[in-house]
Amino acid sequence: MRFWSSWHMDHTGIRPVSPSERTYGFFDLFWNWFGDGANASSWYFGGLLALSGIPFLFWNTFFWTPLIILPWATLAYIAYRYGATTVALARPALGVRGGDLFLGIAETVVQVGWTTVTTYIGSASIVQIWKGSGFSSGPGHTDTSFLVLAILLIGVLQGVVATLGPGAIKILKWISSLLLLVFGGVETYEVLSRWSLSQILSYRHTAPAFSPVQLVDISFINIWTWLQVGDFARFSRTRNVAVWGSWLGIWFGQAWFVLVGAAGVIGLGLASGQLSADDSDPSRLMARLGLSGIALSVIFLSSVSVSASNLYGAGMALLALQNRQGKSPNPTRSLAVVSAVQILTAFIPLMFTSFIQYFIAFLTTIGGIFIPLWSLVLADYLFNRKRNLDAQSLFDPSFHSRYWGRGGFNPAGFFALGVGIAFYYTVPHFFPQAVQMTGVALPTILWTGGMYLITLRWMGEGTVCALEKDAEEEWELQKRGEDV
Numbered sequence: 001m002r003f004w005s006s007w008h009m010d011h012t013g014i015r016p017v018s019p020s021e022r023t024y025g026f027f028d029l030f031w032n033w034f035g036d037g038a039n040a041s042s043w044y045f046g047g048l049l050a051l052s053g054i055p056f057l058f059w060n061t062f063f064w065t066p067l068i069i070l071p072w073a074t075l076a077y078i079a080y081r082y083g084a085t086t087v088a089l090a091r092p093a094l095g096v097r098g099g100d101l102f103l104g105i106a107e108t109v110v111q112v113g114w115t116t117v118t119t120y121i122g123s124a125s126i127v128q129i130w131k132g133s134g135f136s137s138g139p140g141h142t143d144t145s146f147l148v149l150a151i152l153l154i155g156v157l158q159g160v161v162a163t164l165g166p167g168a169i170k171i172l173k174w175i176s177s178l179l180l181l182v183f184g185g186v187e188t189y190e191v192l193s194r195w196s197l198s199q200i201l202s203y204r205h206t207a208p209a210f211s212p213v214q215l216v217d218i219s220f221i222n223i224w225t226w227l228q229v230g231d232f233a234r235f236s237r238t239r240n241v242a243v244w245g246s247w248l249g250i251w252f253g254q255a256w257f258v259l260v261g262a263a264g265v266i267g268l269g270l271a272s273g274q275l276s277a278d279d280s281d282p283s284r285l286m287a288r289l290g291l292s293g294i295a296l297s298v299i300f301l302s303s304v305s306v307s308a309s310n311l312y313g314a315g316m317a318l319l320a321l322q323n324r325q326g327k328s329p330n331p332t333r334s335l336a337v338v339s340a341v342q343i344l345t346a347f348i349p350l351m352f353t354s355f356i357q358y359f360i361a362f363l364t365t366i367g368g369i370f371i372p373l374w375s376l377v378l379a380d381y382l383f384n385r386k387r388n389l390d391a392q393s394l395f396d397p398s399f400h401s402r403y404w405g406r407g408g409f410n411p412a413g414f415f416a417l418g419v420g421i422a423f424y425y426t427v428p429h430f431f432p433q434a435v436q437m438t439g440v441a442l443p444t445i446l447w448t449g450g451m452y453l454i455t456l457r458w459m460g461e462g463t464v465c466a467l468e469k470d471a472e473e474e475w476e477l478q479k480r481g482e483d484v
Contacts, residue, residue: 004417011157015083016083016234016391016394016395017083017234017235022236023236023237024235024236024237024241026241026245028174028245029233029236029246030249031177031178031247031254032169032232032245032249032254032309033245033246033248033249033303034067034171034177034307035173035176035177035253035309036226036250036253037249037252037254037255037257038180039257039306040122040299041118041119042222042257043257044359045258045262046260047262048209048210048215050261050263051210051265051460052212053204053208054200054201056215057258057259061255061258062255065223065228065255067144068220068223069247069251071224072223072229073243073246073247074378075089075374075416076228076233076246077243078235078366078389079229079230080229080233080234080241081239082391084230084234084394085230086227086229086231086317087096087099087100087103087230088320088394089103091401091403092385092389092403092410093376093377093380093381093413094376094410095378095396095403095408095409095410095414096404096405097405097408098413098414100320103373104317104318104320104321105317106317106373108321110227110369111228111311111338112310112338112341113366114310115158115310115342115345115458116348117349117359118303119158119307120151120348120355121341122150122299122300122302122303123151123153123154124150124215126146126154126296126299127146127147129148136253139451151347154300155346157304158304158339159311159335159340162309163336166231166235172305172308173305176301176304177305181303184257186411187298187480195266195270200263200266200267212438213439214433217367217440217441218360220371220441220442221363221366221441222254222363223250224367224370225370226250227370228309228310228316229311232246232309277457278438311339312335314338315331315337315338316334318337322334367441371444371445371448372420372421372424372444372445373420375445375448376413376416376449376452378449379448379450379452380452383449383453384453390402390403411459412459415451416448416449419447419451423443423444423448427440427443427444
């Protein structure tokens with residue numbers, strides 16, 4: 001299938017995919033998520049984990065991260081089973097209108113935000129490497145002007161790829177992931193050839209930048225905010241492709257770059273006798289290792305690859321909002337809009353005193369939205385709906401839908417979501433000592449899911465049926481009005 005013809009599939013944002021449109025095999029989806037996981041922010045996170053010591057680095061990478069990915073991979077399964085986009089997954093829990101409006105807006109904003117992170121890291125790294133390679137800016141040129149040019153270059157390229165659709169992204173993922181294997185392998189070899197594995201493993205942390213529970217919370221946010229999970233999983237040929245291709249791809253890609261970043265930071269600490277969280281910056285790390293050319297290739301590829309995927313998710317979310325307003329879906333226009341916006345937002349980190357300050361502020365903000373949201377969606381699917389959805393109603397935007405709720409909104413879902421978001425943001429301020437022991441992600445998951453099920457119980461065991469009855473009555477009233 002030619003990649004420019006794949007836009008026919010993108011209208012599946014308003015209908016389930018057909019069997020002929022399920023074109024992603026295991027390695028297609030694996031490389032898609034491997035390329036997303038093997039990105040500059042994973043490298044950066046690896047350096048932060050290294051500051052907490054080797055035991056916790058391994059514990060987080062090989063125990064916590066695979067477990068954290070499992071609920072996220074469940075979303076991939078639901079999307080595959082019903083051929084649904086990420087936005088559609090929220091309709092049963094929030095209502096047809098509520099799911100489209102809340103997740104459509106949130107996914108658009110957050111995906112553009114993630115693109116801002118990767119674009120800025122990539123652009124800043126290119127400037128750092130350019131300087132470290134001995135090139136002169138020349139008269140009349142500053143680092144800022146080169147940063148602007150780098151942002152424009154990466155922004156335009158990844159916007160073009162995203163606009164071409166999932167077929168073009170699939171090709172890019174294959175190419176970039178295989179090249180990342182080569183370049184990342186060179187980096188891994190260079191790090192291990194400079195410092196023995198025994199030296200790295202014997203490292204003991206002295207001044208971690210974050211506590212272990214904070215780092216686990218960041219791991220939750222890193223995984224659960226890959227919002228395009230449904231947008232790609234729906235194209236999977238089989239259930240195993242959707243679940244294991246997503247789960248293994250994101251884990252392998254992220255784990256590898258986390259370990260490379262950690263090894264590099266520890267190596268620099270062994271050489272200089274001093275460790276710093278700033279050494280997590282991939283460009284600074286590679287420049288100090290004398291690998292500027294390799295770093296340029298890796299960071300450029302990972303930035304474009306990851307951001308094209310993020311922009312596609314943002315475009316599909318914006319497409320759902322267009323459909324909600326009754327407009328004719330136009331994928332090209334939606335992606336053109338988000339591609340233009342992400343170029344502008346890439347300059348936002350310049351307003352902060354340090355990138356790590358912006359990065360943590362961004363993660364904290366989006367974590368408070370999507371950890372409660374996915375907790376709600378999974379609780380609704382697994383425990384309330386008993387792992388069964390009405391596929392026809394899932395894509396029906398009218399009063400006929402079983403998920404219409406009341407006025408298009410599910411009151412119990414929005415109540416639990418609001419309580420979960422409030423819990424995430426307020427508990428660390430009122431109970432800081434408890435949060436230092438448990439973190440905020442896991443308690444938020446249990447609180448949100450539990451509150452949703454309790455609210456349904458309080459509204460009556462037949463709440464779902466009652467809401468569906470309300471939708472039928474509302475449709476009958478509208479029909480009578482039209483007859484008059």
